[in-house]
Amino acid sequence: MAVIEVRDIHKRYGDTVAVDGVCFDVEAGEIFGVLGRNGAGKTTTVEIIEGLRTPDSGLVRVLGLDPVRDHRALRTVLGVQLQEGALPDKATAGEMVRLYRSFYADGADPDRLLGELGLDDKRDTFVDELSGGQLQRLSIALALVGKPRVAVLDELTSGLDPRACRDTWELIEQVRAAGVTILLVTHFMDEAQRLCDRIAVFDRGRIAALDTPDGLVARTHGRGGASLDEAFLAMTGADDEGDGLDDVLGGAGLDEADRARGDADGQVWS
Numbered sequence: 001m002a003v004i005e006v007r008d009i010h011k012r013y014g015d016t017v018a019v020d021g022v023c024f025d026v027e028a029g030e031i032f033g034v035l036g037r038n039g040a041g042k043t044t045t046v047e048i049i050e051g052l053r054t055p056d057s058g059l060v061r062v063l064g065l066d067p068v069r070d071h072r073a074l075r076t077v078l079g080v081q082l083q084e085g086a087l088p089d090k091a092t093a094g095e096m097v098r099l100y101r102s103f104y105a106d107g108a109d110p111d112r113l114l115g116e117l118g119l120d121d122k123r124d125t126f127v128d129e130l131s132g133g134q135l136q137r138l139s140i141a142l143a144l145v146g147k148p149r150v151a152v153l154d155e156l157t158s159g160l161d162p163r164a165c166r167d168t169w170e171l172i173e174q175v176r177a178a179g180v181t182i183l184l185v186t187h188f189m190d191e192a193q194r195l196c197d198r199i200a201v202f203d204r205g206r207i208a209a210l211d212t213p214d215g216l217v218a219r220t221h222g223r224g225g226a227s228l229d230e231a232f233l234a235m236t237g238a239d240d241e242g243d244g245l246d247d248v249l250g251g252a253g254l255d256e257a258d259r260a261r262g263d264a265d266g267q268v269w270s
């Protein structure tokens with residue numbers, strides 16, 4: 001059974017169609033990337049998966065749970081990276097991680113996790129005295145401290161310096177090696193290339209392509225050694241000329257059956 005199942009979800013905000021028939025499966029132990037230009041519908045889709053938004057139609061299941069109806073049960077197995085501004089200013093980094101740890105029966109050691117994220121000397125620092133990158137690392141700690149079975153990481157390394165990025169990628173690889181399934185929303189192609197088993201490229205509320213990083217490159221550049229960055233630019237650059245991603249990908253674009261099919265052989269929680 002897929003860990004995350006998304007079936008034909010639709011969401012409008014007034015006249016704006018944010019999500020228009022999105023389908024995909026995320027398999028156990030997979031890092032599944034979500035890429036797309038600003039406004040493509042990524043956050044809306046992810047917030048529907050987290051149970052923060054209700055789709056107009058369609059179905060979502062996370063470990064068999066309905067994110068809205070089973071929200072309480074979902075909270076114990078799903079780790080979510082909070083967005084900026086969601087934390088109280090006058091709590092310390094250590095207090096926040098210990099508080100989040102207390103919500104779960106099992107979990108990571110707060111001090112060890114802070115150390116792995118390079119925050120050991122910031123344990124007693126107030127949230128409003130952390131730098132942007134330190135806050136970002138704290139939000140990753142909070143997403144992982146409950147040892148979730150599924151983690152949703154939205155803009156994982158935004159604002160991190162290159163060293164902190166690499167350390168964070170290594171941590172995420174360890175988390176994946178422990179069998180956690182990860183949904184990763186990112187604008188960084190090097191991050192997607194390194195971490196993701198498969199990537200869904202969103203375009204105007206739809207999934208225009210779903211493949212491995214190498215598979216996406218092959219769709220636009222053949223086997224000519226181009227990078228994912230070049231592939232993504234080729235796909236999205238055509239948009240500026242008025243063509244959609246499906247036009248660029250031509251016959252290589254996915255049909256509905258492809259979009260719904262998961263084919264990764266990820267690691268399984270042991």
Ligand SMILES: Nc1ncnc2c1ncn2[C@@H]1O[C@H](COP(=O)(O)OP(=O)(O)OP(=O)(O)O)[C@@H](O)[C@H]1O
Pocket residue numbers: 013016017018036037038039040041042043044045
């Ligand atoms: N609360 C809202 N009210 C009205 N329109 C919204 C709302 N949230 C998102 N939208 C619109 O829905 C569309 C999809 O937005 P969404 O935030 O899902 O895109 P995104 O791919 O996450 O973009 P970004 O990369 O900029 O974060 C956009 O056109 C956006 O303006």
